[in-house]
Amino acid sequence: MTDLDAALAPELARLEALRLRRRLQPMDAVDGASLRAAEAALLSFSSNDYLGLARDDRLQAALCAGAARDGVGSGAAHLLGGHRGVHQALEEALAAFAGREAALLFGNGYLANLGMIGALAGRGDTIFADRLNHASLVDAALLSRARLLRYRHADLQHLEDLLKTAPARGRRLIVTDGVFSMDGDVAPLVALTELARRHRAWLVVDDAHGLGVLGPDGRGSVAAAGLDEAAVPVLMGTLGKAFGVYGAFVAGSRILVDTLLQRARTYIYTTALPPALAHATLTALDCVRGEPWRRERLREHVHALRAGLAGLPWTLLPSDTPIQPLLVGGADAAVTLSEALRARGIYVPAVRPPTVPQGTARLRITLSAAHTATDVERLVRALRELASG
Numbered sequence: 001m002t003d004l005d006a007a008l009a010p011e012l013a014r015l016e017a018l019r020l021r022r023r024l025q026p027m028d029a030v031d032g033a034s035l036r037a038a039e040a041a042l043l044s045f046s047s048n049d050y051l052g053l054a055r056d057d058r059l060q061a062a063l064c065a066g067a068a069r070d071g072v073g074s075g076a077a078h079l080l081g082g083h084r085g086v087h088q089a090l091e092e093a094l095a096a097f098a099g100r101e102a103a104l105l106f107g108n109g110y111l112a113n114l115g116m117i118g119a120l121a122g123r124g125d126t127i128f129a130d131r132l133n134h135a136s137l138v139d140a141a142l143l144s145r146a147r148l149l150r151y152r153h154a155d156l157q158h159l160e161d162l163l164k165t166a167p168a169r170g171r172r173l174i175v176t177d178g179v180f181s182m183d184g185d186v187a188p189l190v191a192l193t194e195l196a197r198r199h200r201a202w203l204v205v206d207d208a209h210g211l212g213v214l215g216p217d218g219r220g221s222v223a224a225a226g227l228d229e230a231a232v233p234v235l236m237g238t239l240g241k242a243f244g245v246y247g248a249f250v251a252g253s254r255i256l257v258d259t260l261l262q263r264a265r266t267y268i269y270t271t272a273l274p275p276a277l278a279h280a281t282l283t284a285l286d287c288v289r290g291e292p293w294r295r296e297r298l299r300e301h302v303h304a305l306r307a308g309l310a311g312l313p314w315t316l317l318p319s320d321t322p323i324q325p326l327l328v329g330g331a332d333a334a335v336t337l338s339e340a341l342r343a344r345g346i347y348v349p350a351v352r353p354p355t356v357p358q359g360t361a362r363l364r365i366t367l368s369a370a371h372t373a374t375d376v377e378r379l380v381r382a383l384r385e386l387a388s389g
Helices: 003-017 055-069 085-098 109-120 135-144 156-167 189-199 220-224 256-264 275-291 295-309 333-344 372-387
Strands: 028-031 034-036 043-044 104-108 125-132 147-151 172-177 202-206 232-238 250-254 323-330 361-366
Touching: 055 135, 055 361, 085 104, 085 232, 085 275, 109 202, 109 232, 109 250, 109 256, 109 295, 125 135, 135 172, 147 156, 147 295, 156 189, 156 250, 156 295, 172 189, 189 202, 189 220, 202 250, 220 232, 232 323, 250 256, 295 323, 295 372, 323 333, 333 361
Parallel strands: 125 147, 125 172, 172 202, 202 232
Antiparallel strands: 028 034, 034 043, 104 250, 232 250, 323 361
16 A cells, blocks of 8 residues: 555444445436446436437437548547537527627536636625535636625525625626526526626536526526526527437627637637537527427426425425435435335435535435336336335
8 A cells, every 4th residue: 555545444433434435336328217237227307308319310320420421529629620610500599599799609617607606706806605505606706716605506595695795896796507416406596697687796507407408499597587698698508418419518798708718728728629529419409499308308307206205204395407316314224215216126326415404415316208107107116115124
């Protein structure tokens, strides 16, 4: 054992004792709702593939055709020759979908958040952030070197108090998830826009889990709230969830996007998204807009699950989205419940601290249009059996 290993091993042992140690589990995707692990096929409620597009034949065909046309990798950063025509076409299509003037592609949502926050805020500025924002937004705010003030989750009064008492100098950004990834609830966007207007702040929304799922044509939580670019000038969306592919984008005015092009380090200093993925994403976008039955099936699954789990000893947090968190409490209890489901051929991972606050370990149930009504009934039945002992 090296000196480095000797220094690191005690912390791993501590996490092991608390049942907080994470491990990778290789799995093969069978379809949008099933996985195959070493021991058996598993009915999965763990995926962010909300619309069941990740294994769609049309996306696979578009990916293969795109690779045959433009190769597998882009070969360079966007600004150094890696920006293909299909990247441009996808950015224009995403901007139109989001109701914005322009959009800029990033490698993934984490990079998009780090890039856009770092480009918009710095020393002397203030960021007001929901306490349950995604880790990428927290890291982005910290790395920007702006002053970070975190308000209690969805607590508008606390946010207003911070807005009133914080220094008025510099830029002010209110930063929030559209749909919160661990709780599944939707941010109070209309009220946030009003606070932003009154206190001269810019509202930044990470709609990773809302785009494709909520709003007219799946245009997300911002569109569902009836808000436009003037109200929400900075919108981030990911492509690896409801769209079933990979990547992310930031959409807004042409001036915003050009500013990011000059200043977003995670865009400037990294290789462009593979062009084949851009081809597949254009096909996914057509499916998101043109197949509303996928969102309708999701809503049916949400209603069926919530009705079926009513009255159990665990708390199902309020959520109308595909993210349905079953609050268990302790990490050990959450892992035990997850393992009991897996023994019944159902995979629902336990989410533990530090991903969620201490004492709020949970099963993060995620639903997909790829699930059938029978799949949801099977999960409900298994949980009710486990609850009854």
